[in-house]
Amino acid sequence: MTRRDFLGFFLLGGLLSLLGRKITGKKINAKKEQKEKEAMFWRKKDEV
Amino acid sequence: MGKKVQCELCPTECVLDEYQIGGCRTRINKEGVLYSLVYGKPCSVAIDPIEKKPFFHFLPATTAFSIATAGCVLGCKFCQNWQISQAKPEETDYINLSPDDVVRQAMFYGCRSVTYTYTEPTVFYEYMYDTARIAKRFNIKNTMHSCGYIKEKPLRELSKYMDAADVDLKAFTEDFYSRICGGRLKPVLDSLVVLKDEGVWLEITNLVIPTLNDDMKKIKEMCRWIVKNLGPDVPLHFSRFFPYYKLKDLPPTPPETIRDARNTAMEVGLKYVYSGNIRSEAENTYCHKCKSLLIERTGYFVKQNNILGGKCRFCGVNIPGRWS
Numbered sequence: 001m002t003r004r005d006f007l008g009f010f011l012l013g014g015l016l017s018l019l020g021r022k023i024t025g026k027k028i029n030a031k032k033e034q035k036e037k038e039a040m041f042w043r044k045k046d047e048v
Numbered sequence: 049m050g051k052k053v054q055c056e057l058c059p060t061e062c063v064l065d066e067y068q069i070g071g072c073r074t075r076i077n078k079e080g081v082l083y084s085l086v087y088g089k090p091c092s093v094a095i096d097p098i099e100k101k102p103f104f105h106f107l108p109a110t111t112a113f114s115i116a117t118a119g120c121v122l123g124c125k126f127c128q129n130w131q132i133s134q135a136k137p138e139e140t141d142y143i144n145l146s147p148d149d150v151v152r153q154a155m156f157y158g159c160r161s162v163t164y165t166y167t168e169p170t171v172f173y174e175y176m177y178d179t180a181r182i183a184k185r186f187n188i189k190n191t192m193h194s195c196g197y198i199k200e201k202p203l204r205e206l207s208k209y210m211d212a213a214d215v216d217l218k219a220f221t222e223d224f225y226s227r228i229c230g231g232r233l234k235p236v237l238d239s240l241v242v243l244k245d246e247g248v249w250l251e252i253t254n255l256v257i258p259t260l261n262d263d264m265k266k267i268k269e270m271c272r273w274i275v276k277n278l279g280p281d282v283p284l285h286f287s288r289f290f291p292y293y294k295l296k297d298l299p300p301t302p303p304e305t306i307r308d309a310r311n312t313a314m315e316v317g318l319k320y321v322y323s324g325n326i327r328s329e330a331e332n333t334y335c336h337k338c339k340s341l342l343i344e345r346t347g348y349f350v351k352q353n354n355i356l357g358g359k360c361r362f363c364g365v366n367i368p369g370r371w372s
């Protein structure tokens with residue numbers, strides 16, 4: 001493979017990956033991490 | 049104005065500076081707000097026989113969808129699950145499982161209950177609470193195995209959704225709780241009374257450890273307290289100790305000690321006293337009136353059940369428990 005061929009494949013690959021649709025966690029129904037949950041029983045220390 | 053917060057979940061009542069984590073390893077103060085670090089992140093998920101919890105008077109021969117996260121409010125030197133109870137959440141192999149998913153999985157696998165167990169469920173209170181609310185809506189029962197080290201307000205709130213609790217009464221001295229567990233006895237006794245008062249089905253487990261809490265006088269005192277404050281119908285499980293974690297220098301509990309403890313409890317008036325971690329007839333349930341064999345067990349498995357509609361099949365007396 002010549003340097004020219006390699007460059008061609010490299011650019012073509014890059015172009016295709018840009019055009020292709022990204023697969024995200026949401027699309028494959030992957031579970032998201034739970035959001036942080038505020039605790040139910042606590043108080044600000046400064047409050048009486 | 050400072051951003052210190054005070055956790056009001058367990059009697060330790062940690063006061064936390066910003067970005068400090070509580071003694072249970074599961075709660076963090078972020079910019080003046082306390083957050084749970086383990087919500088929806090169980091590190092143990094399994095389907096167990098309900099007898100393993102142990103519950104002997106609650107839906108026998110059914111399975112419990114069992115979950116736990118990392119962390120504990122105590123630091124018992126004999127803990128059998130210390131790899132997860134004394135670990136930080138990020139040190140465990142947890143999965144993401146929302147409360148909805150827990151209930152969905154429990155139903156899928158035909159479990160009659162969800163059990164919050166293995167570590168101390170108080171540390172994942174919000175996760176347990178949300179799951180229990182959903183489970184109740186789908187007629188799945190909620191049970192927990194707890195050390196009872198929780199404050200009254202959160203316990204009463206949780207009791208609205210909790211059907212049964214097995215509480216470890218680890219000993220009957222403040223000294224044991226202080227030296228061996230890093231806690232106090234009084235809050236545990238208070239929790240037992242609250243659970244009874246709230247109508248949660250209650251069973252008690254006492255792990256008998258040689259030289260540390262095997263004094264029969266103290267065991268008798270404990271049983272008297274149970275009869276007086278909770279009634280004679282509360283099942284009591286005496287469990288055999290095996291060397292573990294930080295107590296590897298002690299021998300396993302002699303079977304005779306468990307037998308003596310059981311006899312002591314029955315002399316004091318408790319009707320249903322069992323032995324755990326030992327194969328014997330003391331794993332079976334006998335009618336307190338006619339003494340007939342009601343439930344025959346081998347380990348966690350039920351071989352026969354002679355309780356019909358909550359009554360003894362032979363003499364018709366009511367057997368305390370939740371049978372259906």
